[in-house]
Amino acid sequence: MTPTVAPISLFHAVIPAGGIGARLWPLSRAEAPKFLHDLAGTGSSLLRATWDRLAPLTGDGRIMVVTGRAHRSAVEAQLPELADNNLVLETEPRDSSAAVGLAAAILEKREPGVVIGSFAADHVIRGTRFFEMAVREAVLAAQSGSIVTIGIRPTEPAIGFGYIKATQAAGIVGAPTALTVDEFVEKPTQAVAEKYLASGDYLWNAGMFIAQARVILDVLAETQPQMYAGLMELAEAWDTPKRALVVDRVWPGLTKIALDYSVAEPAAAHGNMVVIPGEFDWDDVGDFASIAKLHSNGHKTDLAILGESARVLSDSANGIVVADSGRTIALVGVKDIVVVDTPDALLVTTIAHAQRVKNVVDALRLAGRDDVL
Amino acid sequence: MTPTVAPISLFHAVIPAGGIGARLWPLSRAEAPKFLHDLAGTGSSLLRATWDRLAPLTGDGRIMVVTGRAHRSAVEAQLPELADNNLVLETEPRDSSAAVGLAAAILEKREPGVVIGSFAADHVIRGTRFFEMAVREAVLAAQSGSIVTIGIRPTEPAIGFGYIKATQAAGIVGAPTALTVDEFVEKPTQAVAEKYLASGDYLWNAGMFIAQARVILDVLAETQPQMYAGLMELAEAWDTPKRALVVDRVWPGLTKIALDYSVAEPAAAHGNMVVIPGEFDWDDVGDFASIAKLHSNGHKTDLAILGESARVLSDSANGIVVADSGRTIALVGVKDIVVVDTPDALLVTTIAHAQRVKNVVDALRLAGRDDVL
Numbered sequence: 001m002t003p004t005v006a007p008i009s010l011f012h013a014v015i016p017a018g019g020i021g022a023r024l025w026p027l028s029r030a031e032a033p034k035f036l037h038d039l040a041g042t043g044s045s046l047l048r049a050t051w052d053r054l055a056p057l058t059g060d061g062r063i064m065v066v067t068g069r070a071h072r073s074a075v076e077a078q079l080p081e082l083a084d085n086n087l088v089l090e091t092e093p094r095d096s097s098a099a100v101g102l103a104a105a106i107l108e109k110r111e112p113g114v115v116i117g118s119f120a121a122d123h124v125i126r127g128t129r130f131f132e133m134a135v136r137e138a139v140l141a142a143q144s145g146s147i148v149t150i151g152i153r154p155t156e157p158a159i160g161f162g163y164i165k166a167t168q169a170a171g172i173v174g175a176p177t178a179l180t181v182d183e184f185v186e187k188p189t190q191a192v193a194e195k196y197l198a199s200g201d202y203l204w205n206a207g208m209f210i211a212q213a214r215v216i217l218d219v220l221a222e223t224q225p226q227m228y229a230g231l232m233e234l235a236e237a238w239d240t241p242k243r244a245l246v247v248d249r250v251w252p253g254l255t256k257i258a259l260d261y262s263v264a265e266p267a268a269a270h271g272n273m274v275v276i277p278g279e280f281d282w283d284d285v286g287d288f289a290s291i292a293k294l295h296s297n298g299h300k301t302d303l304a305i306l307g308e309s310a311r312v313l314s315d316s317a318n319g320i321v322v323a324d325s326g327r328t329i330a331l332v333g334v335k336d337i338v339v340v341d342t343p344d345a346l347l348v349t350t351i352a353h354a355q356r357v358k359n360v361v362d363a364l365r366l367a368g369r370d371d372v373l
Numbered sequence: 374m375t376p377t378v379a380p381i382s383l384f385h386a387v388i389p390a391g392g393i394g395a396r397l398w399p400l401s402r403a404e405a406p407k408f409l410h411d412l413a414g415t416g417s418s419l420l421r422a423t424w425d426r427l428a429p430l431t432g433d434g435r436i437m438v439v440t441g442r443a444h445r446s447a448v449e450a451q452l453p454e455l456a457d458n459n460l461v462l463e464t465e466p467r468d469s470s471a472a473v474g475l476a477a478a479i480l481e482k483r484e485p486g487v488v489i490g491s492f493a494a495d496h497v498i499r500g501t502r503f504f505e506m507a508v509r510e511a512v513l514a515a516q517s518g519s520i521v522t523i524g525i526r527p528t529e530p531a532i533g534f535g536y537i538k539a540t541q542a543a544g545i546v547g548a549p550t551a552l553t554v555d556e557f558v559e560k561p562t563q564a565v566a567e568k569y570l571a572s573g574d575y576l577w578n579a580g581m582f583i584a585q586a587r588v589i590l591d592v593l594a595e596t597q598p599q600m601y602a603g604l605m606e607l608a609e610a611w612d613t614p615k616r617a618l619v620v621d622r623v624w625p626g627l628t629k630i631a632l633d634y635s636v637a638e639p640a641a642a643h644g645n646m647v648v649i650p651g652e653f654d655w656d657d658v659g660d661f662a663s664i665a666k667l668h669s670n671g672h673k674t675d676l677a678i679l680g681e682s683a684r685v686l687s688d689s690a691n692g693i694v695v696a697d698s699g700r701t702i703a704l705v706g707v708k709d710i711v712v713v714d715t716p717d718a719l720l721v722t723t724i725a726h727a728q729r730v731k732n733v734v735d736a737l738r739l740a741g742r743d744d745v746l
Contacts, residue, residue, distance in 0.1 A: 360705060
């Protein structure tokens with residue numbers, strides 16, 4: 001594929017491809033997590049779409065994927081361009097600080113001064129041109145030493161996302177839209193979300209982080225010194241025959257903590273975190289309600305059907321059906337319904353309760369029903 | 374099994390076991406119709422329960438089953454006591470006048486003067502003692518020459534049943550509760566059903582008919598003379614080697630008409646139809662809403678589960694789940710839901726829309742999807 005834009009120099013993307021997406025059970029499973037599914041109906045998995053969005057910005061051979069050993073073959077099948085030395089396999093999940101931190105340490109050792117950008121493998125973005133503009137500006141801002149995130153301009157008072165408060169221009173040369181991050185805030189209540197939206201001072205936290213690898217590692221050295229030491233040891237051994245031995249010894253002991261807490265919030269507290277407002281459509285596709293919204297293109301009267309739509313009979317004007325079992329599915333007189341039909345498990349809920357699907361996964365885990373998780 | 378009551382002399386029961394039960398799709402199918410299922414959760418199919426209810430009243434060898442050829446082995450498996458000469462196999466369905474009329478003609482030829490009672494194979498009755506009392510009284514009334522039905526005292530303004538208007542005592546010796554049938558009325562609207570209930574003049578039509586076989590045949594001779602002639606020819610040949618030949622020639626030409634229209638309504642118009650009020654619980658289990666009601670024992674806050682309940686996770690307080698596929702089923706935040714999960718088809722609807730399930734069957738038939746019908 002010929003890139004339509006020139007790659008950004010000294011830039012390397014990282015895609016942490018982890019997380020099961022429990023609110024998308026029974027479609028998303030331990031063996032077939034969210035990022036491997038085509039949830040946007042584009043014909044590509046979310047992982048593949050993430051790759052295709054980044055490749056023109058990084059150039060060839062400059063996207064690293066961090067994923068679990070169990071997903072190796074699925075990831076390689078979806079990303080044939082992925083070189084072996086850009087595939088980091090986790091022996092067990094240790095959350096995003098370890099995943100992105102290890103990528104930063106390996107890449108900084110290979111290419112001192114590199115800027116890395118971490119982008120989730122399982123989000124949906126529409127408006128690639130605006131995404132590219134935001135990443136380019138973010139990389140420029142990162143070259144000044146800041147840690148940069150791309151925040152999404154809210155279009156509604158969403159309660160399923162974290163928010164970023166940012167009121168002051170950062171004044172960074174080459175990054176005119178960059179704002180200093182005042183603080184990160186957790187998922188709000190409806191009333192608070194409405195206040196955020198009305199104020200104009202808040203952006204959605206899309207979990208994108210762009211910084212010099214060295215800067216990320218420096219923050220980790222301060223906030224998570226043990227993890228930092230482990231990551232340095234791993235990076236030292238990574239491109240040598242000692243890799244496997246060191247991984248087995250060091251990786252399982254790394255603290256499980258999200259990059260938001262180990263790096264982003266401390267950096268914001270020190271005034272070193274900036275945000276580029278992104279003018280593109282973004283969704284973390286966190287639950288079936290958001291998939292339904294993606295597929296209905298904003299029409300509240302469309303029933304979204306993923307999978308074999310020819311097997312679905314419905315008089316229902318809205319909601320979502322995932323037809324993934326080959327069976328005939330009939331819906332009669334149900335509203336805002338969510339039906340997810342897989343070969344060994346069936347979920348029936350409503351758009352309004354889509355967030356509560358995680359409770360089912362918790363209950364199944366407690367009951368030892370790993371066969372359907 | 375020892376009967377707890379003495380059989381009624383000169384009485385022979387007939388069970389027409391036909392009808393797919395389209396409103397119970399996808400549980401009820403052409404290959405596995407409603408009467409073969411244990412819809413009441415008693416451990417017996419509806420057909421077997423019907424047999425067990427009648428056997429003490431008829432005595433051994435005096436229940437005839439009329440069913441389709443396709444169901445022969447299933448019926449024989451459920452009713453090992455059924456003798457070959459009491460199994461009437463239809464080469465194709467011709468509705469209840471032909472089915473019950475043929476039974477009447479065969480039985481009258483074998484045993485002139487016999488009283489027959491026709492009872493659907495797929496209804497649920499609770500209160501066997503009251504059922505027995507009603508049948509005994511109905512047989513006595515039938516011996517006076519009347520055609521007798523057992524009407525159910527309404528407990529609510531149901532719109533899914535036909536009604537029987539009866540205001541005058543019939544004055545039949547031995548049948549003190551018998552009332553003359555003024556008229557049969559079709560399924561009413563809600564407002565009309567409420568009026569019926571309030572008036573006390575109406576009973577539910579449970580489709581039970583008790584009469585001398587000869588009397589039924591005489592009415593058919595008048596209202597359906599061609600059918601009558603065919604039935605006579607069939608009965609003449611039935612217990613002879615000519616049966617198969619005559620069946621192949623005559624049966625397919627018989628008019629498809631319900632016994633209600635060919636016999637009951639004309640008899641009522643002539644003042645020869647009486648009704649015995651039944652004081653037992655009865656339901657025709659016509660849709661999933663009525664199955665849910667049966668299983669919740671009147672508690673509106675119970676979710677009814679048929680099948681493998683261990684595989685159902687639910688926070689839903691009402692509705693019904695039929696778990697017939699071996700899959701895990703999770704319900705989150707759905708109310709009054711109907712989920713019917715079978716190996717090749719899934720239905721999701723609500724209690725309020727349960728009657729509309731027949732539309733799905735119609736749509737599937739139009740689409741040529743006989744594989745799931």
